[in-house]
Amino acid sequence: MRVFSVDERDSSWELPAPRFRVYLHGSERDATYGWTATYDILDADVLQAIDWAQRQAGDQRTYAVALVYDDATHERLNPGHGRGLVWLLGRDGNDIPHDEPALAAAQQRMLRRRHDPVRVPEADRAPADLEVGDPPTP
Template identity: 65%
Template sequence: MEIIEVDERDSSWENDCPRFRVYLHGSGPDATHGWTSTHDLTDCDLLQALDWAQREANGQLTYAIALVVDDGELARHDPEHGRGLVWLIGRDGNDDPGDADTRDLRLADAQRRMLARRRDPVGVPVADRC
């Protein structure tokens, strides 16, 4: 983790209607690889999306949550590629950290933590539960 102090005035826009994408992975006991079920959640905040994901995973599946970002300028030039993701919790469970194209210690660490959340879920306050 890297922490950098910033000036909060450096942003120029906000989005108060985020779209979260939740990936549920039918993974094995020691790997995040497996089938994937994908869901978009709106009208909620990150804690509510996390609560929903953990309830759906039910201690059996791994999950990851991303913020869906639509880039209008990019979509004008390439309509098929205007939507992207910002990983918030976890990463793609089917990415292979040992593959030459995706080798990344951060990916391996994220997947290890995804597996750990099955037995030790993130606490969500009562007010934020779905």
């Protein structure tokens, strides 16, 4: 982990309505790989997305949360491939770390979160009665 000071004026745009992608992995006791269920979350902040994900995962599955980013330039250059992900918590549980220590470490933290979840204050929790619905129409 690295931290450094920056000038807050170096950004020129904001995204006021993020789209989060949650991956739930039917993982094994000592590994994150297995079946995957994928959901997108709108109208929430990152703490609400994390809260929802970890409540769905419980102590049997692992989960990861990403920010969905639609890159218009990349879409124009390679149609159908403009959407990407920015990992916020965890990583793809089915990726094989090989020689990537950061991925292996992220997957180990995902496994540990089963029994030591992220603490989300009550004010930041996702609604308890939230149901999975149909995707919004474009």
